[in-house]
Amino acid sequence: xxxxxxxxxxxxxxxxxxxxxxxxxxxxxxxxxxxxxxxxxxxxxxxxxxxxxxxxxxxxxxxxxxxxxxxxxxxxxxxxxxxxxxxxxxxxxxxxxxxxxxxxxxxxxxxxxxxxxxxxxxxxxxxxxxxxxxxxxxxxxxxxxxxxxxxxxxxxxxxx
Amino acid sequence: xxxxxxxxxxxxxxxxxxxxxxxxxxxxxxxxxxxxxxxxxxxxxxxxxxxxxxxxxxxxxxxxxxxxxxxxxxxxxxxxxxxxxxxxxxxxxxxxxxxxxxxxxxxxxxxxxxxxxxxxxxxxxxxxxxxxxxxxxxxxxxxxxxxxxxxxxxxxxxxx
DNA sequence: CGATATATGTGCATTATACACGGATGTCGC
DNA sequence: GCGACATCCGTGTATAATGCACATATATCG
Numbered sequence: 001x002x003x004x005x006x007x008x009x010x011x012x013x014x015x016x017x018x019x020x021x022x023x024x025x026x027x028x029x030x031x032x033x034x035x036x037x038x039x040x041x042x043x044x045x046x047x048x049x050x051x052x053x054x055x056x057x058x059x060x061x062x063x064x065x066x067x068x069x070x071x072x073x074x075x076x077x078x079x080x081x082x083x084x085x086x087x088x089x090x091x092x093x094x095x096x097x098x099x100x101x102x103x104x105x106x107x108x109x110x111x112x113x114x115x116x117x118x119x120x121x122x123x124x125x126x127x128x129x130x131x132x133x134x135x136x137x138x139x140x141x142x143x144x145x146x147x148x149x150x151x152x153x154x155x156x157x158x159x160x
Numbered sequence: 161x162x163x164x165x166x167x168x169x170x171x172x173x174x175x176x177x178x179x180x181x182x183x184x185x186x187x188x189x190x191x192x193x194x195x196x197x198x199x200x201x202x203x204x205x206x207x208x209x210x211x212x213x214x215x216x217x218x219x220x221x222x223x224x225x226x227x228x229x230x231x232x233x234x235x236x237x238x239x240x241x242x243x244x245x246x247x248x249x250x251x252x253x254x255x256x257x258x259x260x261x262x263x264x265x266x267x268x269x270x271x272x273x274x275x276x277x278x279x280x281x282x283x284x285x286x287x288x289x290x291x292x293x294x295x296x297x298x299x300x301x302x303x304x305x306x307x308x309x310x311x312x313x314x315x316x317x318x319x320x
Numbered sequence: 321c322g323a324t325a326t327a328t329g330t331g332c333a334t335t336a337t338a339c340a341c342g343g344a345t346g347t348c349g350c
Numbered sequence: 351g352c353g354a355c356a357t358c359c360g361t362g363t364a365t366a367a368t369g370c371a372c373a374t375a376t377a378t379c380g
Contacts, residue, residue, distance in 0.1 A: 224338070
């Protein structure tokens with residue numbers, strides 16, 4: 001049923017949200033990085049130059065929070081800030097070579113982690129799960145961004 | 161590939177971790193509850209009587225954090241504490257009728273939410289996703305609890 | 321040019337969280 | 351039965367994270 005899907009999803013989210021996986025990845029990659037900075041660095045590394053507001057939306061945090069954390073990443077020499085190409089208001093964040101190296105090390109460690117967890121899965125099952133999960137993620141994201149606040153008659157629920 | 165699975169999973173976790181779904185559910189259920197208390201109440205309601213330590217493990221938080229949050233739930237009249245049946249050290253938390261009603265209201269709202277998101281899915285796809293997700297969740301949980309920390313032998317890198 | 325909107329950063333308060341410690345209870349070995 | 355050790359729980363304390371309000375800079379539109 002739907003309930004089983006929900007429970008499986010919540011259990012999985014619960015595991016992913018624990019500090020251990022991140023910490024394990026960082027240890028495996030041989031780097032030391034604050035747990036809150038970790039997802040931001042990876043996103044910047046993967047999705048290219050990002051402004052603070054855009055990054056905040058991706059991370060689901062307030063832009064002020066992200067602003068401070070990006071400043072930390074900058075002070076650590078992992079990202080650089082630069083003026084936006086077409087908009088001087090944005091100060092895009094891009095990874096430095098050091099940051100890129102760290103992102104790649106994390107990526108390699110992550111591959112090993114997935115390989116360990118999915119060791120006994122068939123290729124077909126892995127592909128199927130990836131496909132359905134992608135579909136669910138896209139639809140859930142679209143639902144959150146478009147559908148969820150309005151139907152209840154609530155106002156923006158975003159930034160009034 | 162594995163990377164696609166990872167990205168889909170991270171996107172989905174990102175959506176689930178946003179405040180909007182929880183807030184939407186609470187609005188839809190017609191209740192007002194702190195976002196941090198929300199998952200604890202639901203777990204207590206679903207998994208029967210739970211001690212603080214056990215609940216902390218399920219939630220992936222420190223027992224002291226959970227202890228304070230459960231106290232809040234108690235002061236709100238949503239859960240009750242009582243001595244454990246076989247162990248007087250544990251003070252089991254169980255939902256009150258008011259808490260049970262809230263859990264059920266949330267459950268109904270959640271069903272509607274899932275129905276909206278999964279409107280165009282076939283029953284087969286939903287069942288397949290639930291099955292694979294459950295399998296992944298179980299294996300990931302087992303991996304985190306048994307395999308991940310020991311093999312590296314690392315322990316520091318946390319609080320200097 | 322003036323009005324409004326967006327991007328960013330900072331001051332401030334609140335909340336969440338973890339670690340350390342002490343008290344209470346359970347378990348085990350003698 | 352009793353003492354050593356483990357486990358459960360709560361509290362004191364410190365730190366980190368987060369959000370909101372506000373200020374500044376730039377963009378966009380009329």
